[in-house]
Amino acid sequence: MADYKIRSEKEQDIDFLWEMLYQAIYVPEGEARPSREILNQPNILKYLCNWGRQGDIAYIATDLSDNPVGAIWTRLFDEANKTYGYIDKNTPVLSMAVLPKHRGQGIGTLLLNEMIRKAKDSGFISLSLSVDPNNPALRLYEKCGFVKVGIDGTSWDMMATLDKK
Ligand SMILES: CC(C)(COP(=O)(O)OP(=O)(O)OC[C@H]1O[C@@H](n2cnc3c(N)ncnc32)[C@H](O)[C@@H]1OP(=O)(O)O)[C@@H](O)C(=O)NCCC(=O)NCCS
Structure with missing residues (x-):
């Protein structure tokens, strides 16, 4: 893994995060990927819209020239604004x-692993x-x-309980 690094997100990473949201949309093998227009659908948009609000955390994986190659992010939602994988308002929802x-x-x-460490350090007791x-x-x-903690439509909701160590 010497060829890659993990760093905190910077302001200029927002376009890359949107691309990663697009890449995170599951498409069964052999099926065509949807158009990037799908990112404008309200249930997809909410993973990143107005990025930078309280509780938003992202890490970027880069190659040794600092070109982004992957990302992970977590965001808090609430009963009035839920997303897939939502458990409760204290459990950040993870995308990668x-x-x-x-x-x-x-x-x-x-x-x-980096995000799990960060979530623990930030005092969260679970991720979903x-x-x-x-x-x-x-x-x-x-x-x-x-x-697995439940099924929502055709997808599993999953949760990790974070120990305090
Ligand atoms: C899921 C994803 C982020 C994992 O990143 P990655 O760098 O490929 O992951 P790693 O190389 O660390 O592999 C970790 C484990 O993931 C599993 N895995 C992930 N993607 C896999 C794939 N395409 N084929 C087989 N195993 C896979 C394996 O169990 C692997 O562990 P192993 O090699 O010890 O068996 C990446 O494959 C990806 O971007 N997939 C498409 C987007 C996506 O599905 N995001 C998640 C939406 S819920």
């Missing part, structure tokens, strides 16, 4: 993606997410301590 040609090299694991049952990312989440 790595650019296709950089997948399968451990970047996702690094990003997720939503994942398609056929998405191989499910295995990554299980390896990092997420468990």
Whole structure:
């Protein structure tokens, strides 16, 4: 993993975060990817719109030239503004993606471990997410301590309880 670094997000990363949101949309193998217009759908838009509000946290994985190759972010929602994977207003909802040609090299694991550490340090006791049952990312989440807590439409809601250490 010497070829990649993880750093906190900077203001100029916002376009990359939107691209990662697009990449995080699960498309079954063999199916065409949707147009990027999908990012304007209210249920997708809410993962990043007005980014920078209280509680928003993001990390960027970069190559050694500081080119972004992946991202992870968490955001708090509430009963009036829920999203897929929402559990409660104190549980940040996690999203992540790595650019296709950089997948399968451990970047996702690094990003997720970094975010779990940050969430613990910030005093959160849980994290949640939503994942398609056929998405191989499910295995990554299980390896990092997420468990299935419910089904929402066709996707699993998963939650990790963060120990205090
Ligand atoms: C999910 C994702 C962020 C993981 O990032 P990554 O850098 O590929 O992850 P890693 O290389 O650290 O792999 C971690 C584990 O994820 C699982 N995994 C993730 N993607 C996989 C894939 N495409 N095929 C097989 N296993 C996969 C494996 O269990 C792997 O662990 P292992 O190699 O020890 O078996 C990345 O594959 C991705 O961007 N996928 C598309 C977007 C997406 O689905 N985001 C999540 C939406 S819920």
